[in-house]
Amino acid sequence: xxxxxxxxxxxxxxxxxxxxxxxxxxxxxxxxxxxxxxxxxxxxxxxxxxxxxxxxxxxxxxxxxxxxxxxxxxxxxxxxxxxxxxxxxxxxxxxxxxxxxxxxxxxxxxxxxxxxxxxxxxxxxxxxxxxxxxxxxxxxxxxxxxxxxxxxxxxxxxxxxxxxxxxxxx
Numbered sequence: 001x002x003x004x005x006x007x008x009x010x011x012x013x014x015x016x017x018x019x020x021x022x023x024x025x026x027x028x029x030x031x032x033x034x035x036x037x038x039x040x041x042x043x044x045x046x047x048x049x050x051x052x053x054x055x056x057x058x059x060x061x062x063x064x065x066x067x068x069x070x071x072x073x074x075x076x077x078x079x080x081x082x083x084x085x086x087x088x089x090x091x092x093x094x095x096x097x098x099x100x101x102x103x104x105x106x107x108x109x110x111x112x113x114x115x116x117x118x119x120x121x122x123x124x125x126x127x128x129x130x131x132x133x134x135x136x137x138x139x140x141x142x143x144x145x146x147x148x149x150x151x152x153x154x155x156x157x158x159x160x161x162x163x164x165x166x167x168x169x170x
Contacts, residue, residue: 004021004165005023006023007164007165007166007168008164008165008166009023009024009025009026009033009037010022010023010024010164010165010166011024011036011037011040011135011162011163011164011165012162012163012164012165012168013045013140013159013161013162014159014160014161014162014163015140015143015144015146015147015157015158015159015160016146016157016158016160017142017143017146018140018142018143019139019140019143020119020137020139020140020141020143020144021137021138021139021140021165022102022135022136022137022138023135023136023138024036024037024134024135025095025133025134025135025136028091028093028095028133028134029091029093029104029132029133029134030091031088031089031091032088032091032104032113032132032134033134033135035083035085035088035114035115036115036117036134036135037164038085039062039064039083039085039115039162040162040163040164041164041167044064044083044115045061045062045064045115045159045161045162046159046160046161046162047158047159047160048061048062048063048064048158048159049061049063049152049153049156049157049158050147050148050153050156050157050158050159051063051151051152051153051156052118052151052152053147053148053149053150053151053153053156053157054121054149054151055121055149056121056122057120057121057122057124058103058118058119058120058121058124059118059119059121059144059147060105060116060117060118061116061117061118061159062105062115062116062117063082063115063116064082064083064115065082065083082114082115082116083114083115085114085115086114087109087111087112087113087114088104088111088113088114088132089111090106090110090111090113090132091132091134092110092129092130092131092132093132093133094128094129095133096123096125096128097120097123097124097125097127097128097131097133098120098123098136099120099121099122099123099141100119100120100136100137100138100141100144101119101120101133101135101136101137102117102118102119102120102133102134102135102136102137103117103118103120103127103131103132103133103134104116104117104131104132104134105117105118105131106131106132110130113132117134119137119144121144121145
């Protein structure tokens with residue numbers, strides 16, 4: 001596992017194959033980082049599926065409303081929900097969408113990011129300046145690479161638990 005420099009701004013996502021450690025960027029996207037930390041601390045991301053996973057592009061998750069995909073209804077609605085928290089204003093930056101970068105998903109309105117996010121499998125510079133970058137994978141990218149593909153996947157992988165490193169006992 002990577003050395004955790006700032007536990008309050010590090011997210012640990014447990015996947016079926018192991019842990020993914022994400023360095024969050026509160027200096028770049030303070031509102032998005034705060035919302036993600038709050039949702040993680042409330043357990044909202046636990047057992048939420050990766051509902052949109054596109055080979056050579058990205059893996060999207062975080063639909064806390066429909067994210068369990070436990071029945072056909074939710075399977076069809078996966079990716080259309082959000083949390084009970086308010087949508088966030090865009091926090092665009094000059095950081096590029098490189099491999100391992102975490103961006104906030106949104107609807108057509110740039111100020112509609114809420115709980116869904118994605119992790120880039122490879123660079124996607126066409127997203128630069130149009131989506132909020134809030135973090136980057138510093139360890140466990142091989143586990144992200146192993147996420148089952150599909151829109152939605154027939155048997156989706158899930159975030160088993162999502163924790164802020166400061167809340168995890170050593």
